[in-house]
Amino acid sequence: MKESIKLLSMLRVADLFPSMSFLISCLDGSSFQMKRLRREMDAVLNEIIEEHVMKGEDGGEMEEDLVDVLLRIQRKGELQVPLTMDNVKAVILVSLFNFSLFCTSKDMLVAATETTSNTMCWVMSELMKTPNIMSKTQLEIREVLRGKTRLEDNDIHDLHYLHLVIKETLRMHPPLPLLLPRTCNKATELLGFHIPAKARVVVNVWAIGRDPTIWKDPESFCPERFEENSRDFKGNNYEYIPFGSGRRVCPGCYLPWPE
Numbered sequence: 165m166k167e168s169i170k171l172l173s174m175l176r177v178a179d180l181f182p183s184m185s186f187l188i189s190c191l192d193g194s195s196f197q198m199k200r201l202r203r204e205m206d207a208v209l210n211e212i213i214e215e216h217v218m219k220g221e222d223g224g225e226m227e228e229d230l231v232d233v234l235l236r237i238q239r240k241g242e243l244q245v246p247l248t249m250d251n252v253k254a255v256i257l258v259s260l261f262n263f264s265l266f267c268t269s270k271d272m273l274v275a276a277t278e279t280t281s282n283t284m285c286w287v288m289s290e291l292m293k294t295p296n297i298m299s300k301t302q303l304e305i306r307e308v309l310r311g312k313t314r315l316e317d318n319d320i321h322d323l324h325y326l327h328l329v330i331k332e333t334l335r336m337h338p339p340l341p342l343l344l345p346r347t348c349n350k351a352t353e354l355l356g357f358h359i360p361a362k363a364r365v366v367v368n369v370w371a372i373g374r375d376p377t378i379w380k381d382p383e384s385f386c387p388e389r390f391e392e393n394s395r396d397f398k399g400n401n402y403e404y405i406p407f408g409s410g411r412r413v414c415p416g417c418y419l420p421w422p423e
């Protein structure tokens with residue numbers, strides 16, 4: 165529990181602002197944020213392992229958990245290939261992302277990490293395909309960060325073009341292309357369609373983002389299109405909802421950029 169809270173609080177750092185830092189670092193050719201995050205993550209993992217080792221030495225009567233089992237296997241050394249401490253850490257890390265340590269943390273970890281890393285991959289992929297947009301993004305980052313060795317939260321506000329790049333990426337590659345399914349409470353007529361009560365409804369955000377009746381030349385990666393319109397991604401404009409909308413809108417959509 166304690167570790168999960170710690171990881172969660174790191175995620176706030178790791179996801180909302182520094183994932184941008186990571187992206188900026190990649191574009192700027194340095195990875196100092198990644199190295200720092202790796203060090204911090206490693207410290208948390210070391211703490212988890214240390215607590216379990218001490219619990220083992222106390223001869224604790226508590227039920228074994230996954231980490232206890234891994235450490236026991238490691239101690240006995242009965243495997244053909246020895247289990248290193250890095251192996252143990254890797255399993256803990258994956259488990260933290262997959263098992264429910266406590267409900268909110270699991271949901272938050274998965275919701276926050278997969279979506280963000282997926283978006284960053286698409287940003288890099290689109291930029292690689294469009295060298296002119298890549299250069300423009302790099303130029304802005306280098307100008308804004310000139311002479312700095314460390315990013316501050318406020319620097320994000322000056323990275324206007326990067327903001328457009330991310331918005332355009334989310335239009336073309338929403339990480340949850342069908343959002344989360346909804347159930348219709350009561351029978352409804354919508355645009356001539358009859359939706360029965362209890363029907364499961366999915367919203368195809370991917371298709372909406374590429375609808376030629378909404379977007380000009382929808383298959384082109386063109387961040388500038390967002391200069392000309394004021395669509396935000398906070399669920400107010402139904403033609404652009406990569407973070408969903410309504411009462412279950414993604415809480416992560418409040419990125420540190422003013423709209």
Ligand code: HEM
Pocket residue numbers: 179180271272275276277279280283334338339340343344345406407408409410411412413414415416417
């Ligand atoms: C590029 C980044 C992200 C995208 C595109 C994204 C997208 C989404 C989408 C589409 C949903 C479902 C909304 C709906 O069905 O209406 C959702 C839910 C959620 N997201 Fe995100 N997300 C991102 C980052 C994050 C981050 C950083 C966090 C946490 C800090 C987060 C936490 C959540 C949670 C907890 C939910 C469930 C909300 C609920 O069911 O009430 N997401 N996200």
